[in-house]
Amino acid sequence: MDIIDSISQFATQEPALFALIIGIIGAAVISGVVNVGAMLVIWGERKVLSDFCNRFGPNRVGGRWGILQLGADAIKLFTKEDIIPGDADKGVYVWAPIVASMATMLVAAAIPFGALHIGGKDYPLVVANMDISAFYVEAALSLMAIAVFMAGYSSNNKYSILGAFRGIARMIAYEVPMGVCVIAVAVMAHSLNLVEIVQSQTLWYAFAQPLGFVIFVIALITDLGRIPFDQSEAEEEIISGYNTEYSGIRWGLLYFQEYNNALLGSILLSLLFLGGWQGPIIPIPILDIISPLIWLFMKVVIVLWCLIWVRASLFRLRIDQVTDLGWKWMLPLSLLNLGWAAVVGSYFA
Amino acid sequence: MTNASEVLSSIQSAFPGAVLDSRVESDRRLWATIDSKKILDVCKHLTNKLNFDHYSGSAGVDWIARNEMEVVEIMASHGAHKVVAMLKVKTPRENPSVKSLANLYWNANWYEREIWEMFGINFEGHPGLYPLLLSDQLIGSWPWRKDFKGYPDLTTGERAVAITTPEGYTEYRFPPTPAEVEAGAVVAERPKYPTFREREEREIKSDSEMIMHLGPQHAMVPGPFLLDVLVEGERVKKGFLDVGYIHKGIEKIMENRTWLQGIVYTDRMCYVASLSNNECYCGAVEKILGLEVPERAQYIRVILEELSRIQSHLIGTGEFLTLVAGVGYAPWQYMIIDRERIISLIESVTGARLTHTFVRFGGVRNDLPDDFAEKCKSTLPYIKSRINEFIELFAQDAIYQKRMENVGVLSAEDAKRVGIAGPALRASGVAYDMRVEDPILVYPDLDFKVIVGTKGDCADRVDCRLREILESIYIIEQCLDRIPAGPIKPEAKIPKKVPAGEAYYRVEDPRGEMGMYVISDGGDKPYRVKVRGPFYATLQTLPPLLEGVYIADVVAIAGSMDGCPSEADR
Numbered sequence: 001m002d003i004i005d006s007i008s009q010f011a012t013q014e015p016a017l018f019a020l021i022i023g024i025i026g027a028a029v030i031s032g033v034v035n036v037g038a039m040l041v042i043w044g045e046r047k048v049l050s051d052f053c054n055r056f057g058p059n060r061v062g063g064r065w066g067i068l069q070l071g072a073d074a075i076k077l078f079t080k081e082d083i084i085p086g087d088a089d090k091g092v093y094v095w096a097p098i099v100a101s102m103a104t105m106l107v108a109a110a111i112p113f114g115a116l117h118i119g120g121k122d123y124p125l126v127v128a129n130m131d132i133s134a135f136y137v138e139a140a141l142s143l144m145a146i147a148v149f150m151a152g153y154s155s156n157n158k159y160s161i162l163g164a165f166r167g168i169a170r171m172i173a174y175e176v177p178m179g180v181c182v183i184a185v186a187v188m189a190h191s192l193n194l195v196e197i198v199q200s201q202t203l204w205y206a207f208a209q210p211l212g213f214v215i216f217v218i219a220l221i222t223d224l225g226r227i228p229f230d231q232s233e234a235e236e237e238i239i240s241g242y243n244t245e246y247s248g249i250r251w252g253l254l255y256f257q258e259y260n261n262a263l264l265g266s267i268l269l270s271l272l273f274l275g276g277w278q279g280p281i282i283p284i285p286i287l288d289i290i291s292p293l294i295w296l297f298m299k300v301v302i303v304l305w306c307l308i309w310v311r312a313s314l315f316r317l318r319i320d321q322v323t324d325l326g327w328k329w330m331l332p333l334s335l336l337n338l339g340w341a342a343v344v345g346s347y348f349a
Numbered sequence: 350m351t352n353a354s355e356v357l358s359s360i361q362s363a364f365p366g367a368v369l370d371s372r373v374e375s376d377r378r379l380w381a382t383i384d385s386k387k388i389l390d391v392c393k394h395l396t397n398k399l400n401f402d403h404y405s406g407s408a409g410v411d412w413i414a415r416n417e418m419e420v421v422e423i424m425a426s427h428g429a430h431k432v433v434a435m436l437k438v439k440t441p442r443e444n445p446s447v448k449s450l451a452n453l454y455w456n457a458n459w460y461e462r463e464i465w466e467m468f469g470i471n472f473e474g475h476p477g478l479y480p481l482l483l484s485d486q487l488i489g490s491w492p493w494r495k496d497f498k499g500y501p502d503l504t505t506g507e508r509a510v511a512i513t514t515p516e517g518y519t520e521y522r523f524p525p526t527p528a529e530v531e532a533g534a535v536v537a538e539r540p541k542y543p544t545f546r547e548r549e550e551r552e553i554k555s556d557s558e559m560i561m562h563l564g565p566q567h568a569m570v571p572g573p574f575l576l577d578v579l580v581e582g583e584r585v586k587k588g589f590l591d592v593g594y595i596h597k598g599i600e601k602i603m604e605n606r607t608w609l610q611g612i613v614y615t616d617r618m619c620y621v622a623s624l625s626n627n628e629c630y631c632g633a634v635e636k637i638l639g640l641e642v643p644e645r646a647q648y649i650r651v652i653l654e655e656l657s658r659i660q661s662h663l664i665g666t667g668e669f670l671t672l673v674a675g676v677g678y679a680p681w682q683y684m685i686i687d688r689e690r691i692i693s694l695i696e697s698v699t700g701a702r703l704t705h706t707f708v709r710f711g712g713v714r715n716d717l718p719d720d721f722a723e724k725c726k727s728t729l730p731y732i733k734s735r736i737n738e739f740i741e742l743f744a745q746d747a748i749y750q751k752r753m754e755n756v757g758v759l760s761a762e763d764a765k766r767v768g769i770a771g772p773a774l775r776a777s778g779v780a781y782d783m784r785v786e787d788p789i790l791v792y793p794d795l796d797f798k799v800i801v802g803t804k805g806d807c808a809d810r811v812d813c814r815l816r817e818i819l820e821s822i823y824i825i826e827q828c829l830d831r832i833p834a835g836p837i838k839p840e841a842k843i844p845k846k847v848p849a850g851e852a853y854y855r856v857e858d859p860r861g862e863m864g865m866y867v868i869s870d871g872g873d874k875p876y877r878v879k880v881r882g883p884f885y886a887t888l889q890t891l892p893p894l895l896e897g898v899y900i901a902d903v904v905a906i907a908g909s910m911d912g913c914p915s916e917a918d919r
Contacts, residue, residue, distance in 0.1 A: 053682035236568045236672045312679040315748045318901040
């Protein structure tokens, strides 16, 4: 307990220096955690999806589970020739993948990756524990739309520009209901801070506002660009859409961001609606310290598994149906949910 | 019920002197040589008075010894009667020209373009006589004429010349080389026509429109064909189709192979349906030879062709699912896994997975293995339960219904008019199935339904295909119960030379009506083989269906046709 005490003492005495140290350590840790996590998500998707499809998936590189497949793929992507089309808008083209990773890292900075349970108290693991983190995360997630548009526009390719248009149309249609759902959660939690939102969930918000949960899940899948909302890629229609022209590690970065976002999105969903890291403390030494982490990890895995399940079983919607659904159904329903949250939230307050 | 002789007498009484020569082969086949001046009137008469509403295609024949060319118009009816009229129109070999039927029958367009570029027969009044299958360089050499010497002309020892283009690529050109062109040595003058690119680009009316390529290298196409769509935003305004990317010239190759060797080439037209292609060719040759197929062999052929239909429909539907749901969609892989079982069944008989070369003149290559019936009886109920699951799954899938219902609708009248074939035609509500219309083998003895749809949209087309699998399973079950013991080949030896004659034979390919028109001049090789492929007919109907739909629907519509460009190009 002495270490914790002295750390908190240091934090109160030198807040600026403490924030700087946490920031530097956190930046290193989250870029590791998020990227390794995304690699595991890619591997997991390939494995789980092949299970759904009744086939094996990666099973050669790294034993029968194909665990080193991603390493091999990454090496391949890094060593591939980097082709920039002659007619591309070169500056924008080069920066698009970087903006995409930047957006992901901005999200990751404010998301609590769990908590440590020490001495009967939860210490959240978050780099930037800001008061409006829920709002900030939502805003930073939508930066991805800019990256998608940059990539699609600069490629100077018909498929890519269609993919970019579709991406923008889709994201605008769904960011709004998604934001309204976050506000509804904040209304119930009386806070925009993700840590406080988690701590306020004695009843999971998935049960307190089921409508909001459903809308958020749909909007999240849209935001992640996964089937049935992957119109901006749509391999069979517009050949991967916005990233048609990308190759090598630039393509790798864009591809990686999708899975980074899938991981962060699942964590966000668990935090906002599934009680985050809350759960019974496992009464075993050492394990009790990380038991909040274990709970969050399990929730995230289940959410990701469901995302893959959706991909294995649903058809892709047409872009006009997507925007129809977003503006005509999701937005009014999310406002209805906001009203519900306001009434119930004030009743419980 | 109209029969062939009634049709003939009707033509003769309406147009005295128009029929120069005629032969009533059977109740279902009429061969008539029509005066080339009267052909349009005769066709109008057939369509309006005698219900010949199905223009099934046309074939060109080069009779070099008689110094004349022939165009054979194949006319049939969508179910009103079962007569197929083969109307021949003769034209001299110098400046050959016949009247075009493209203004009477919408789908005559492609058939006539093909004859024009292959034989050089001009079609008077054709709305756009542009190259279809051949590359621009070959126009003017008329490759399917009998005196075609090859490209480049190998008889004179000429070879293509390697040229380095200004861009640094190496190209092989048949003379004239650029140097020869500069020197003024230009070969035969070729017809002037706008290229495909020019034709589609003159449709662009404003800056907000663009042409998008879906093919020949695209995730959508089941094989190389070029589908260009003129889009404004997400809306398609017009579709353009260019085929011939894998034109193999199989019809010409078969003229240079013996009768037996020809079977191998029919496999290669469409490897997913190779058994029906075998059947079609062998059936036509058997007709000329007058061969009777032993009953056991007939049953074996029916069993295998129906198995082949099941596996073709499974992969067709599976591919369609990947187009609208992405490759991660699990049921499409289930279909491929189920198809694997059917392929194993076929393989246990023929020894090959795709290109079987199994059907022989007058029989089949080998008998069924001993445990075949048991294997079938364990596999088929499983497939049946799976298909029922798929039908139920799609019927209940809200997103699927939303995507597919009322997309690519083809009414029954339009479907008949444009000459679409197979399940796509039946989905529009036209019960037109060669197994009923032109029954072969033991099909008349078997009990099965012709599956028809109601609306003719994408969902119907897929549904029809799936329900046809159930019918096929039912047919196979009946065959397994009834199949007699006995020989599988005729006792007499099949002659190497086939007596002079001609036959038109139709089978129900998984993709629809497939016909082969085989002519023998008494030699050991076919004089001419014309393949009337079902997907060639279906592919032609694609562009009009695409007007006004979304890009995503283009993929769904094209996918629901279950394409096989390899067979369309032949």
